[in-house]
Amino acid sequence: GQNIDQPTEMTATEGAIVQINCTYQTSGFNGLFWYQQHAGEAPTFLSYNVLDGLEEKGRFSSFLSRSKGYSYLLLKELQMKDSASYLCAVSDSNYQLIWGAGTKLIIKP
Amino acid sequence: EADIYQTPRYLVIGTGKKITLECSQTMGHDKMYWYQQDPGMELHLIHYSYGVNSTEKGDLSSESTVSRIRTEHFPLTLESARPSHTSQYLCASSDGGAHTGELFFGEGSRLTVL
Numbered sequence: 001g002q003n004i005d006q007p008t009e010m011t012a013t014e015g016a017i018v019q020i021n022c023t024y025q026t027s028g029f030n031g032l033f034w035y036q037q038h039a040g041e042a043p044t045f046l047s048y049n050v051l052d053g054l055e056e057k058g059r060f061s062s063f064l065s066r067s068k069g070y071s072y073l074l075l076k077e078l079q080m081k082d083s084a085s086y087l088c089a090v091s092d093s094n095y096q097l098i099w100g101a102g103t104k105l106i107i108k109p
Numbered sequence: 110e111a112d113i114y115q116t117p118r119y120l121v122i123g124t125g126k127k128i129t130l131e132c133s134q135t136m137g138h139d140k141m142y143w144y145q146q147d148p149g150m151e152l153h154l155i156h157y158s159y160g161v162n163s164t165e166k167g168d169l170s171s172e173s174t175v176s177r178i179r180t181e182h183f184p185l186t187l188e189s190a191r192p193s194h195t196s197q198y199l200c201a202s203s204d205g206g207a208h209t210g211e212l213f214f215g216e217g218s219r220l221t222v223l
Contacts (some may be wrong), residue, residue: 004151034213042199045211046115087152096167097212099151 002026004100006088011106012078020073020086020103028093034062034073035087037102043087046073075105083107112136115200122190130185130218132200133206142200145169147162148192152199158183201207217222 004024012018024032031050035043049055049064049071061074073086085102092098113134122128134141143155144155154167158177172194174186183202187194201212
């Protein structure tokens, strides 16, 4: 079956750096997405990786290793507003998104 | 800023009722999706559409129907609501397909079936 694994919850301190990991096993691969979802709100797009390597976008970076079935989202200079769930999703061979359950990130002062 | 709207935002109804969740987008996107999301769980695809008069079933489609008569409108109907339908329903749209383009999500419809 197809599977996306990411930690259920993580805690970090304001101003610090946190890395949220995502491993996947899917039938085919057509890209990996990260979304941010604040409590009670809609998910919003953060990043898309289809080739190996690091994609940087401001305080957020996303890394992909297709051979390892692995990605991470790196958040730098954490702010309280970064407290949210971070969803990893993989586009499979049929271009359907397979979603992880999300990682709830708690930022402490 | 995404322009995709869902109504109602919150709904409490009794078992056996027929309900329709509305979703409209003003971005001219061809592709639209309905997802179901429970707290702490992954999103599950219910239905999707790649254009007018085109609809496909996802993983959890067996108890609901959709229609796509106009590009901007993609309503979801439950013919007979049950307590197991209690969940958050998210509508999304995309202009490039889920494999290349980002999904724009509505604010969601939270349904409670008593």
